[in-house]
Amino acid sequence: MSLTHSTAIGARTELRATAPDGVRAARGFAPGVERSLGWLAPLALLTLWVATTRHASDGTAHVMVSPREVLDAARELAGSGELAAHVRASMGRLAVGFAVGASLGLAYGLVAGAFPAIRSLFGSTFHAIRQVPSIAFIPMLVLMFGVEETFKIVIVAKSTFFPVALATADGVRGVPRSFLDVARAYRVRGLNLLRYILLPATVPPIVTGLRIALGRSWMVLVAAEILAAESGLGQMMERGRQMLRLDVVLVGVLFTGVAGLALEEGMRLVERRLQRWRRA
Amino acid sequence: MTVPARIWTVVRSLLIPAALLGTWELLSRGGAAATYAFVPLRQVATAARTALSNGELIGNLIASAEHACLGLVAGGLAGLLLGACLGASRICDRILGPLFHGLRQVPLLGLAPLIGLSFGNGAGAKLLVIALAAFYPVALATAGGVRNVERAHLELGRALTLDRRQVFRHILLPAAAPAIASGFLQALAFAWLATIGSELLFTASAGLGSFMQQAEANGRMEMVIVGITAIALVGLAMNGLVIRAVHWLLPWHAVEQK
DSSP: OHHHHHHHHHHHHHHHHTSOHHHHHHHTSOHHHHHHGGGHHHHHHHHHHHHHHTTOOGGGTTTOOOHHHHHHHHHHHHHTTHHHHHHHHHHHHHHHHHHHHHHHHHHHHHHHHHOHHHHHHHHHHHHHHHTSOGGGGHHHHHHHHTTSHHHHHHHHHHHHHHHHHHHHHHHHHTSOHHHHHHHHHTTOOHHHHIIIIIHHHHHHHHHHHHHHHHHHHHHHHHHHHHHSOSSSHHHHHHHHHHTTOHHHHHHHHHHHHHHHHHHHHHHHHHHHHHTHHHHO | OOHHHHHHHHHHHHHHHHHHHHHHHHHHTSOHHHHHHSOOHHHHHHHHHHHHHTSHHHHHHHHHHHHHHHHHHHHHHHHHHHHHHHHHOHHHHHHHHHHHHHHHTSOGGGGHHHHHHHHOSSHHHHHHHHHHHHHHHHHHHHHHHHHTSOHHHHHHHHHTTOOHHHHIIIIIHHHHHHHHHHHHHHHHHHHHHHHHHHHHHSOOOSSHHHHHHHHHHTTOHHHHHHHHHHHHHHHHHHHHHHHHHHHHHOTTOOOOOO
């Protein structure tokens, strides 16, 4: 037994020696060095950016701005409170729309997951509307609700509703029958059934659905703000474009990106916390 | 399934759409303001017939489908390349991975003002947005597919002294193909969304997005609805085509129809 084991390991080491160059090279690095490799590409890009914008003249200001100018623009926008106001406007819309869409999605998903009759009744309509890109509804919603807040909240709610409803329905349907059988055998009912069986089984997929929904709604909201808004990061970027202020546009791109990243990572954190038991 | 049961299934799936249409029609009769938002169905049907018969709808539809396909091919190939690098080479993954995952978080259509400023507002900008939309899912799926290739298969390849090209052709590619296929399927949905989005956000030219934008500007709700319906149908048709193509290319792999 031990002989075959060691031969297997021996064979594997030998194979490793003939592995592609990249793989072998990476194995040679200390973990810290390997992790810091990730900074290489962004640093290279930044250096390239600085180098190409060093001698830029005023004539090319709308296609080339230096990192320093972007930083100055960010400081200026932050100092005047403009940036904070735009971020607040965008996040407020996202929060309200997301809350509405997620609650409706949860409610529909729970009902549709639990009752096949509801599924077969609403399923085709649900999937038909779901596969239309949210952004295609913007012209219709603008005509219905005008360009004010309502249309943005409705579009965010719409793009939140579908992923959440889908994930919830799948989560509810995916509760293994054996869990329910065990629960019945132990006479677990009511609140205990919910607390110890149904919630742990369904919450992780629902949180994944919420994370996907949040990312999509954020993108759709920014697009809606670019198309028609008085405030918000999307509107800030669009006005920057119209005034040929590349620095302002880049500040906007930076902040929408950071906001997207923060929302995504925040949801991932929640997801990991809820799935701690899986790793054990 | 027996015949009456099948008929009942069809009827049941049509109940809700019928109820929704009925409600819409009822709402449209609630006065002038309501007629503006909820245009009567007859008006929508007339608009659809007009747009179909004068070729406006078909022309814009083909233009949009062309944009989407071009972007899907360009972005998909680039994604395939980067994904294969990220998946096959660990050093590549370490260097480019963090940048790739960071950039992925910037909402794509939020880049529209930047792209508009740097590349103009025309066809090039649209293609770039659509290609980017297709690029991310394909790169992600390819990297995952290549990374998850069976260790034993790779070891067999080495035991047979295959060179790198042969390993790629005979081991990595077939192993990653199902993941790549679902990546492309996802990319198609994103490319279609980006097509409509970029046509709405950039200067008007041929395309369903521009068609709807113009209808919105003219306050023609019935034309907007015709546009949405066309977008839904094209999306469905393209999805069906890609699923069929995947079945043909990878007959052993059943694509989950979602």
